[in-house]
Structures are given as C-alpha cells and as structure tokens.
Amino acid sequence: MAEKAKQAEVEATEAKEVKETPQVSEAQANPEKFLADFNWHNYQEGIDEVEDSQLKEFEKLVSENFVDTLDDEVVEGEVIHISDRDAIIDINAKSEGVISLNEFRYNPNLAVGDKVEVLIDVREDATGQLVLSHRKARVIKAWDRVNNAHDTGEIVNGFVKCRTKGGMIVDVFGIEAFLPGSQIDVKPIRDYDQYVNKTMEFKVVKINHEFKNVVVSHKALIEADIEVQKKEIIGQLEKGQVLEGVVKNITSYGVFIDLGGVDGLVHITDLSWSRINHPNEIVELDQKLNVVILDFDENKSRIQLGLKQLSKHPWDALGEDVKVGDKVKGKVVVIADYGAFVEVAEGVEGLVHVSEMSWSTHLRSAQDFVSVGDVVEAQILTLDREDRKMSLGIKQLSADPWTDITTKYPVGSKHSGTVRNFTNFGVFVELEEGIDGLIYISDLSWTKKIKHPSEFCAVGDTLDVVVLELDVEGRKLSLGHKQTTDNPWDKYETEFALGTTHTAEIAEVVDKGATIEFNEDIVAFVPSRHLEKEDGKKLKKGDTAEFKIIEFNKEFKRVVASHTAIFREEEIKNVKEAVKKAESQAAEAKPTLGDANEALQALKDKMDGKK
Template structure:
C-alpha cells in the first residue's frame, strides 16, 4: 500500500503534456528520491528509459553505416527539417532531403510519431551526428525524365514560382520546367510574367528541351498558339503596297499598325532617297495614316520591314541619263563651304563645285566667287551613282562657251522639279 510520486517530467524522455493516457498502466520505475521519515518516494520512468536508450544507443552506433536504410520515429519537426529517433540516437532529416520536389514546410509531409524509412547519408561517429535522407529511398524522377517528357509533348502543371524572366511549372514531384518569357508569346507582348501569371494556377505548355544532367526542362507556351508570322508572308508579299496607322515614332524609325498581331517598322533609312538627315517627328505623327511598301518579312527574327521611299523611283537610278558628264546646268547655290559650293540639281540631289573648279584664277575663299542663292552655270565633270556624288565645274562651262562647244544649259531645280515626286498633303510632304 506504499505510494510514490511520479513527476510529469519523469514520465518519458520527451516532454509529455497529457498524462491521462498512462493511468492504469503497469510500468517499471526507478526510485530517485526516498524520505522514510516523511514517507516521500519520488519515482522516475525516464531514468529507466534513458538507461535502456543508452544501451540501445551503443548498439546502434556500433551498427550504423552510411548508405544504410533504417526505420525511425519522427521525434520533432522544425522549419528546416525533422529529427528522427533511430533508437538511442537522433538523426537530422533536412528539408532539402525530404522530397525530390518543393517542400514548403516539413509538417506538410510528416507529423510527430510517424514511422518512416530513411537512408543514412552521413555519419560522424566522433560527434555522434547522423544526416538522413527520405527522398533517397524513393526513385529519382529525373532518371526517367527523358522517357516521360519528350520534345513536342503537351504537358500540364501547377505554377509554383513566378519570376521576371519566366515561370516555373511543377510537372510531377521533383520535376519542374521553366517557361522563359521569350517562349510565352510570338509577338513578345508579355514583358513581365508577374503581371500575367500567379502561383497556384494550372497551365498547359509544350516540352521544348530536356536536360537531365542539369535537371532542367524548357517549356513553351506560344508553341500551343497559332504563329501570326506564318500568315504574314502570304498576306503581305514583298513589293505590295499597304496602308496603316503610325503607332509610335522612335529614334530609328516608325512602327505601323496594319491591324495584325505584329507591328511593321519603317526604318529611318527607308523614308527618303535623298534626305540625309531625316527628322522622323516631322515625317510621321502618331495616329496618322501612312502608305508604304512591304520590303521584307523575317519570320525567324520576327521583323516586318516597310519602306516609304520605295513608293517612288530612286532619283539616282537614271541620273546619268538626265545629267550625263559634259552637261552644262544652271542651278542655285544652296550652301558654301571652305572647299567649294553645293548646288541643287534636282529635288534632294546636290552637286559639288570644288574650289579648284570655280575659276581659272586662284580662289582663296569660295565665298569670294559664289554666294548662297546665286544662280550659276556649271558643267557636270564626274558622276558616281553608287556614292551619290556629282562634281561640277564653272570654269569648264566657261571654257566650253569660249571654245564654241557650249550648249544651252539644262535648267535645274525649278519649282516643278522641286515638287516632283511629292504627294502634297501626305506624310512625305
């Protein structure tokens, strides 16, 4: 009829909150305190268990080896993993070794008191530290990824992460694929994936490439959509004329909306045959209608090129027929430089009278002989159509007149000439 006291802290090795489950059970205890005078007896079951655990610990330490697969009980769960009781010794199962896939928290996979089978990854006998792996006792899904995920296959998965460069899709436990931002749209309309996709959404994609060595799968979203570039070549043959609205004017050209999913570009070099410094802001205004010619459709590089100057013939194309070498012209001086003067021969076409061709006499400064606005007679002495250069000579024209070989000068740069090729009221006004 002697009674003893069992403190809650001495019931088990691990702290026990609810003691009702032990009522009525027969167990072995160790007397850790005895006061005969007061009739006070303090018992401990924990001391018995620790002794047993110590014997078992020595046994386990003598048997344990790296690579072994053992069973254990989940003892404690933390944010970074779980401690597993292997029988006398605890091992750490890190969160990264719990699953081949993503693990948000260890508690999503296991709970305290669960029995699990794990692999000994690392064992430090001196420090009595054991590292465990759960995923290592399961088949690595990447070993058959090449068979499961072949290029061109349509797959479905959950978006697990959204980055500014793409989205990660979980295809299976431990298998994720990346849809890069460049593979989301044929027209590159998606610039920032975070504005279009959310984690947790289900999405379909096409397998583009599988790299099992680096555990990477490249996926594509646009491959499941019709490519608008496929129809453009047939709809807009090179050389055809089109009309559209100017969508935007940038430093290198103007983008034109033709009512398609892709915009076309009029490059600054395709605005005028003769203007050297084209002011795009003066040539185009956003929202205005513009007519142009289709120059090229590059499906591979996704470039749709238009040209405005191609609507009219290149004035340099037959310049040698209109102004052959030996022709005497009458033209207006448009500017004077240190090395000579430029005259306008046709709209946008200028010729140079070099300082050495201004007079038979020595000329120190061109402005002593010619000034801007002067009308002069000069002879075409050379013409380079490819370089777009025409050289003229006043003294050659004078000599021709003096020796009798002078012909009536060609009148150039008249008002009619200056307006030639211009569509008044158009964007090329």
C-alpha cells in the same frame, strides 16, 4: 436605595450623638459595603450634620474606592445582573452601568459574576444613568494588543472568516485584518476556500493607523522555519546527489521543485529524453519525485536539477541491429525550414532534410511535405552512435523518376506541367513529383516581347510544354511553351513581305519615330523621316494612313514601315513617265538642247518639292 440612604442617615446621627471616634471606623473596616450602601443624595442633605473629621474620612474612602469615570478609559467591571436586553455592570462607580446584550453576541454564555472590560461611554445620561460599552472596550484593547504584537513580533491566533479579492479576511482580537493571498503559504495557493473557518497562527506585518488597516502573514512563520531547514540542506548539497522533492510550480520553460525549503529548477530539456512541448506533459503540481543535482552557483541559491538523468540514455538502449539502409517508422516532433525531426524511438531522433523528402530539385519547405504529429516511414541514411546523430530519407522509399526519363519524356514529346517558380531568365515547370524542367524566357511566346516571366504566367498555372532538350546525367530538362503552337511569323513573312502596303493608325510617337499596330502580334516601327506627308507635314498620334513595309526580320521580329515611301515612289514614277514623254516629244519636234535642259530642270524641281 431608600433603605440604604436611611441606614446611612441613622449611622451618621449615632456617630454625632456618641461623639466617639473609633480607631477603625466601619467605613474603613468594610469600605465596599459602605460605598454600596451610601446614598449621595442623602449625603448632600445631611452633609451639614457631619463633622469635618468624618467628611474628610469619607472623601478619603471615595478617592480610594470610587472609579474616576473619565471618557475613553477602559476599566474592568463585573456582571451583576442580566435582563432580556441588557447586562448590568458594576465598575465601582457611584452607579452601575448598562450594556446591550448585542455587544456580547460573541459570548452567548455570559453569566452573572463574569469579569468584562468596558469603556465609559457616557458618565451620566439624561436619566443620570452610567452608560458603558463593551464593544468599544474590546476594540481599544484589541488595537493595543495588535500594536504590541506588531512591535514585539508576537505570534497571534486569528480566525479566517471569508475570502476577498486578493486574499482572506482574518479576525484577530476582534479586528478584521487582511491576509494577502501571497502571504498564506510559501507555495502558490490554488484553493483558498480550504482555509475559511479555520483558526491559524499569524504574524502582524503591517499596520496603517490612518485607515485602521492591519495586514497579517502566515507565510512569514513558515519562512522562518524554512530558513533554518534551508541552511541545513544547502550545506549538504553535492553534484550528482539524488533528492526527493515536490513539484511547486510549472512554467513553460521548466519545473520548480521544493527540496524541503530550498527550490531547484528542472529545465524543460532535462525533464525527458524525448522532446516535449510543455512540462505538464511529464509532471503535475504537488507530485513527489526524485531529482538529481546537476549544478548550482557558489552561494547554492540557484540549483539546477535533472529528471531524465536518472534513466539510461535512449541512444545507449538502441539495438545494435539498427543500421544504415534500414526502414524505420516514427513521429514528426519538430519541423524547421531545412527539414523535420522524426522520433524513431523514445528519445532517439533522426533528421529528414528537405532535400531528402522529395526527388524534386526546386527549393521547397519541409512544411510542404509533413506536419508535426505525422507518422512517417523513412530510410536510415547515416548513423553515428558516438555523436548520437541520425539522418533519414523519405524519397528513397519511392523509385527515382529519372531512371526511365528517356522513355517518359523523349525530346519532342508534349506534356502539361505546373509553374513552380520564376527566375529572371525563365520559368520552372514541374511535370511530376521530382521532374522539373526550365522554359527559357525566349521560348514562352512567338510574338510577345517578355521582360520577366511573371508578365506571362503565375505560380500554379498549368502550361503546355514540349521537351526541347534532355540531359539525363545532369538531370536537366529544357522545355518550350511557344513550340506547342505554329509560329505565326511564318505566315506574317508572306503577309507583310517587303513592298506590301497596309493601312494603320499611329499608336505612339517616340523619340526617333512612331509605332503602329498591324495586329496583336505585329507592332511596326516608322522612322521619323518616314512620317512626312505629301504636303510636308508629319503624321501625329491617332492619324490613320497607308504604310509600306520597308523591312521585315522574322528572326528578330522586327518590322519597319514608311508612309513617305508611298507618295515618293509615285512622284518618281511620274517623273519617269514625264521624262519618257518629253523624250518622245523631243524626238518628234527636235527641240534644242536648251529646251531639253529646261524640261529636265522643271522635273527635278518638282521632285524636290519646288513649284
């Protein structure tokens, strides 16, 4: 630098001595050399020695060739030297700039003479050095290019760096942009890793300048191509047309097929003639298959496709030798409350109604007999090939238990059965599969008064029964439970005969009297007027007293007792004895008629409770 300054000083001195102003000066002829050799420090010292004309010429050259080093301005510079740590960049300023090689890590082949974009970071640091930044220049230029690509719709190249939550990170012009998972492709992506470390084309779809976020899309490019294909395909669609497609998505209700830019839906019912629980039993993702167009709307935006329609209907393939009465075997595919559907051949189903599953007559659900997936044997009951319907029966494969009912269950025979269900008037008891009988509520117990059968037993209980009546034609059995034991009222008829007396406690006081419990079977009623004691008071709840049976009805199980009758009869007996004694005394003393009347009146008053 000192040599350059000295040379400049000599040239200035020579110009002054010669006092010659050539038409084309050396500085004008070779400004770059002049500016490179010129030293500002020496220029300041010798400025007084330079004539005004030369000073003006020099200022003109500086304005034409020197860079106006403003902050945040990106300029192009040339690499003039590379050290172990830095690169020296010439930007035609008064001094060269320095940039760390870390900023060129993306370009390991950087060499002297390469042109690079730099940002003037510091015009002059503490040592007077010009500080440049290539990284900042790249960022500024990158944002300019990204903004321009967003405004013009330009397609840009980006490098997929890595996966992130919800998508991918893409390097676009050195800026990290976000690629949402939904914007990678028009079809769902199952393996994101296949795109990592790949260079792809993208479209800038969104820029958030406040947060410096960039969103790109690869799907937008595909959709543009697909839209063209879609219009061509839609224009050629016809019902019944067979097309090749690729399984794009599988849902619980059907399969979406990509027909080459146009999506169609194959409903689950149009996948197979057989019943299926989920479409993945038939197809899988990315599978190629042929489908037929069943229908579409006016705009042809919703296309209904079919797969099973490409094969012959199973009912048409059903052999002519299959007829009513044949035994068939099949798998239970669907169960409803009213019955079960059995697939006897692929796509051919028959219904087994719940009433045809068992000879039992009481109501039950199909789930009580079969489960989905069971293989059952049945008999064909009806067959309609035109309507493609078939009814089956399972119970027909076993003997009807009512055929020998009179032998197995004659009237008067005793058996055990299971309580199946109740009605308001009785209990249904199953003696065996297909043989049910009814126990009327009045035939449940000899002694208990039952308002509803559930008070006496529960579903599932085992009861001993006696066959009371048998109607073979009507397939009805009348059963009795109480008849399995002796009627205790036969014994009670003697034990609690009219006039017998028993000691008991008042159990409950009711409106018209009270009740007393002689034992667990007999609860007697005491009318209110028969609760009166000898002293005129009435018995209360919890009082223990002696009672006399004044009514006993075995048929209606009615017993009426009286406490009052106990001492009233005693009084009547005493009156009769007094009268008899008085008559005897009167016969001996021959009393007068008045005396006799007085004696009778006294007895009458006593009986009426008077003193």
